[in-house]
Amino acid sequence: MVKPAYVAVDWGTSSFRLWLIGDDGAVLAERRSGEGMTTAASIGFGSVLASHIEALSAPAGLPVIVCGMAGARQGWVEAGYIDVPAALSSIPFAAVRVPGTAADIRILPGLAQRDRAHPDVMRGEETQLLGALAELSDGHSLVCMPGTHSKWVHVSDGFVTRFSTFMTGELFDAIAKHTILSHSIGDAGAIDGNDGAFRQAVTEVVRNPSAATNLLFGARSGALLHGLSPADAKALISGTLIGLEIAGALDAAEPDAPVTLVSSGPLGALYESALDSAGVEPTIVDADAAVRAGLAVAAHALWAV
């Protein structure tokens, strides 16, 4: 009979996900909530974690492995950064133990690129990378990890050599909610990556990245002059921002580096379509599976579970 072996947690800025993992490596149960770092910082990280473990009636005292913003300075316990170039396999050994708890709770560190001209940080994505490592091609890979702050990561033979953050998701939200373009978008629903307006915006900005903030205004002038629909205006804004990110990442990469897309759900589909419009055929890795696999690698390294 399978027994619970450890608890794995992906603790983001605005989301909390927990899995109870069996001694055969299978997921026995899952919990998801909006108690990310921001909420947990006021409730208390320890109580949030305990409430979810209790809700699963899991045995007390199981070891817990955590990645993400719980390790930020504003998080539970600061877990610092490993500087790049960094071996992904070294990440588990830099985990920080949460003090004063009966259970062995460890938080994984982030990665820092201290290069003065291109400073950058990640927290959470390093664990996805650790989990995706087996699926990356030998030699050099360029890994795209879309999100609020998208990461493009250069991985060579198990080492992260450099990476770049693009503010795509957060800029989309700020533009869609807090600029005049909000009127052009109205209450348009989810963007379809196969939509012509989305693909055209990607193609246009990849060809002409310096025009990006002019192309964005096309969502308003197109609505005023040509009756551009709210759905197409939203697709235009998203395609322009995602396309600009892809152009920037490819411009900074070796030509023909194989691209791996680590993503799930609708956002993954949007990036797949955008990469296709930019002439890139990525290998797809599921982001949810990758973070669980990364947490599993860490748990095995730390506790031989």
Added chain:
Amino acid sequence: MVKPAYVAVDWGTSSFRLWLIGDDGAVLAERRSGEGMTTAASIGFGSVLASHIEALSAPAGLPVIVCGMAGARQGWVEAGYIDVPAALSSIPFAAVRVPGTAADIRILPGLAQRDRAHPDVMRGEETQLLGALAELSDGHSLVCMPGTHSKWVHVSDGFVTRFSTFMTGELFDAIAKHTILSHSIGDAGAIDGNDGAFRQAVTEVVRNPSAATNLLFGARSGALLHGLSPADAKALISGTLIGLEIAGALDAAEPDAPVTLVSSGPLGALYESALDSAGVEPTIVDADAAVRAGLAVAAHALWAV
């Protein structure tokens, strides 16, 4: 003795400026307020205008020439657009008279570029261009008009042939207030265009425009890893957005087109520095003087005042 001849109004989205002009063309009095289109739409455009004319004890019934958002669909009376290519000298004759007022009140139209691939609109800037025309070089000029929605306008022998809007000012506000970068900026004061961080951001994004949304994140990672100051973070964001605009405008222009900067005050100084960092030496035209001159040209054309 100088007598008041007409009233000139620049009615923007969020600002209202009025000048009482004498029969010798001199400014007799000025009023400025925050009663732009947004506020005036609820108070009533007619009452806002009347209150300012009364406050100056100006004679009743003076003709009034208006440019800007008062002519937008959401404004006082829609004044439509003239399609480009458009002769600047034709603008006054497309003014729309406000109905039902004793005084002769006319609102100048905007310009529209109906090109399906590059739709664009301006409202207010066409009047500045009309006023700046005498100061533009013969033949072709590229005119930079910075602001919430910066315009770059190609003017040839008195005609506007094409133009592009960049959302620079509005994006800066949205990013500074509504993204994680707000924490890096803190309560930093006005940006100094001669600041190294500002010039460096301009240079970097002009060299590498596709990296724009990555460079913006440098305001956070630089603060986390290298103690980047709030003032430098703010300068970095502003320099990146202004530099991206300049790169986009220059990429779409003939090489070596003479650039004229129509601007005033601190924003003008920022753009002057940014253009200098991008290797451009513009002719400077004061924006306040240009809009008054444009309104004067229109008043003379309409009323022979």
